[in-house]
Structure formats: structure tokens, C-alpha cells
Amino acid sequence: xxxxxxxxxxxxxxxxxxxxxxxxxxxxxxxxxxxxxxxxxxxxxxxxxxxxxxxxxxxxxxxxxxxxxxxxxxxxxxxxxxxxxxxxxxxxxxxxxxxxxxxxxxxxxxxx
Amino acid sequence: xxxxxxxxxxxxxxxxxxxxxxxxxxxxxxxxxxxxxxxxxxxxxxxxxxxxxxxxxxxxxxxxxxxxxxxxxxxxxxxxxxxxxxxxxxxxxxxxxxxxxxxxxxxxxxxx
Numbered sequence: 449x450x451x452x453x454x455x456x457x458x459x460x461x462x463x464x465x466x467x468x469x470x471x472x473x474x475x476x477x478x479x480x481x482x483x484x485x486x487x488x489x490x491x492x493x494x495x496x497x498x499x500x501x502x503x504x505x506x507x508x509x510x511x512x513x514x515x516x517x518x519x520x521x522x523x524x525x526x527x528x529x530x531x532x533x534x535x536x537x538x539x540x541x542x543x544x545x546x547x548x549x550x551x552x553x554x555x556x557x558x559x560x
Numbered sequence: 561x562x563x564x565x566x567x568x569x570x571x572x573x574x575x576x577x578x579x580x581x582x583x584x585x586x587x588x589x590x591x592x593x594x595x596x597x598x599x600x601x602x603x604x605x606x607x608x609x610x611x612x613x614x615x616x617x618x619x620x621x622x623x624x625x626x627x628x629x630x631x632x633x634x635x636x637x638x639x640x641x642x643x644x645x646x647x648x649x650x651x652x653x654x655x656x657x658x659x660x661x662x663x664x665x666x667x668x669x670x671x672x
Contacts, residue, residue: 452603481659490566490664491604491649504659539603541660548594549660551603 450474452552454540460558466528469555471540472521480523481541481549482508482515491539497523530559563587564652566663573670579637581666583650586631590652594660595624595635598647607648608635640670 453472461467473480482494495505495515505515512534514526527534537556541549565584573579581595591612596604610617610624610633617624623636637644650663 483662488664491651491662493659493661496659541603548606548609551596551605553601553603 450550452540452542452550454538454552454555456555457553458556458558460560461530463531463559464529465559466526467530467534467557467559469525469538469540469557471523471525471542471552473523473540473542474550475521477542477544477547477550478520479543479545479549480517481539481543482523482525483539483541483551485537485539485554494525494538527557530557532559535559562664563590564650564661564663566648566650566666568666569664570667570669573640573668575642575670575672576639579635579640579644579668579670581635581637581648581650581668583633583635583663584631585633585652587652587661588631589654590661592653593624593626593633594651594653595622596649596651596662597644598649598665604649637668640668642670642672644668645670 455470479498481496483491494508500517517523535558537554539554541551543549594609595607597607598604608622626633647665647667649665651660653660
């Protein structure tokens with residue numbers, strides 16, 4: 449049963465701390481997305497990669513957020529330093545050129 | 561700039577009746593449209609899609625209609641079942657595996 453795996457599922461951290469979220473895309477999927485869900489904005493695209501290369505990260509606050517794909521099986525989203533307004537659910541999704549995007553279960557981040 | 565809009569935050573429908581969820585978009589470059597369903601504490605799951613070359617796509621109880629001239633699409637669920645209660649997101653992109661732009665979601669509640 450192929451699925452996108454995200455870790456951790458929940459993270460509570462203090463303001464100013466670094467947060468790293470990890471995603472294992474579905475094997476064979478060459479496109480990886482990071483989305484953030486907030487009450488007001490719905491699902492916002494933060495960044496996406498194709499064949500591990502970043503294609504669009506315009507939705508990401510560059511001063512504190514960074515996204516990488518060290519290899520085809522791992523995508524990371526890092527926030528440093530974290531702020532209370534970063535509290536949200538962060539979703540990773542993967543897909544190919546001929547499929548829709550499949551989402552992971554999300555990481556619920558709370559910054560206090 | 562919300563390019564995909566779901567103007568109804570919530571909808572309540574009786575079991576067995578038809579549920580109609582609406583979505584409008586502003587970007588004329590969008591040529592592929594999707595609906596995702598999301599249960600609490602889970603990631604969105606793909607439901608149904610439609611290409612801009614079609615005006616209707618049907619899959620069991622779910623039908624999506626596309627009106628390109630009005631930049632409007634709708635999801636019909638008939639008959640509605642209690643298990644359909646979820647948040648439904650409309651999404652659009654300019655081709656499979658390019659970035660998905662989501663609406664803010666409509667919470668559907670199917671009552672007994």
C-alpha cells in the first residue's frame with residue numbers, strides 16, 4: 449500500500465527553535481509538494497520539486513523556511529527560527545506527470 | 561490573490577439527497593481541475609478530476625461539471641451518505657503534476 453509518510457505527526461516547540469519536518473514520497477514519484485493548511489488560507493503551496501530540483505518556492509518565507517530533497521526518498525522542510533504564526537498543519541504530497549498528487553497525513557506544528 | 565474560490569464554507573445536506581459543492585477560478589491558464597476530500601487528522605485524498613476538454617466526468621456517486629466560459633466547476637454527490645461528511649477542496653493546475661492551487665474548502669455535513 450504505497451503512501452506518503454510524514455514525520456513527526458505532531459510537534460510542539462518553543463518560539464525561536466528550529467523545526468524540521470520530513471517526508472518520504474511514494475516510490476517512483478518524481479514531484480514533491482509542501483503545503484500548509486491554515487483556517488484562513490486553506491491549502492497554501494510552500495514549495496515543490498521535480499526530480500529533486502526546486503521548481504517553485506515562492507510561497508515560502510525565505511528568511512526562515514527552507515526546503516530540500518537530499519535524495520529521491522526524502523524531502524525536508526525546515527523552519528528556523530520558528531514563530532507562533534507558523535503554527536499550522538504541514539502536508540507533503542507526491543505525484544508524477546500523469547497522476548494526481550497523493551498527500552501524507554500531515555505534521556501538526558504548534559509553536560508556543 | 562485567491563485564484564481558486566470556494567465561497568461556501570459549509571453545507572448541510574440530508575442523507576439521500578444531492579450535495580452540490582461549487583468552485584470558481586480566475587486563472588484562464590488552468591486546464592485540469594480536481595476535487596479532494598479531507599477527513600479530520602488525515603491528509604486530503606483525491607476524489608475526482610476533469611480536464612478542460614471535457615464538461616463532465618462521472619465516477620459512481622460523484623460527478624464533476626466544468627463550465628469554462630463561466631470559470632466554474634461543481635461537484636455533485638448523489639445520493640449523499642453520512643460517510644461523505646468531510647471538507648472538500650477544489651484544486652486546479654496547468655497540467656498534471658504541476659503545482660495545485662487549492663480553494664479554502666467547503667465543509668459538508670450529511671445528516672440522517
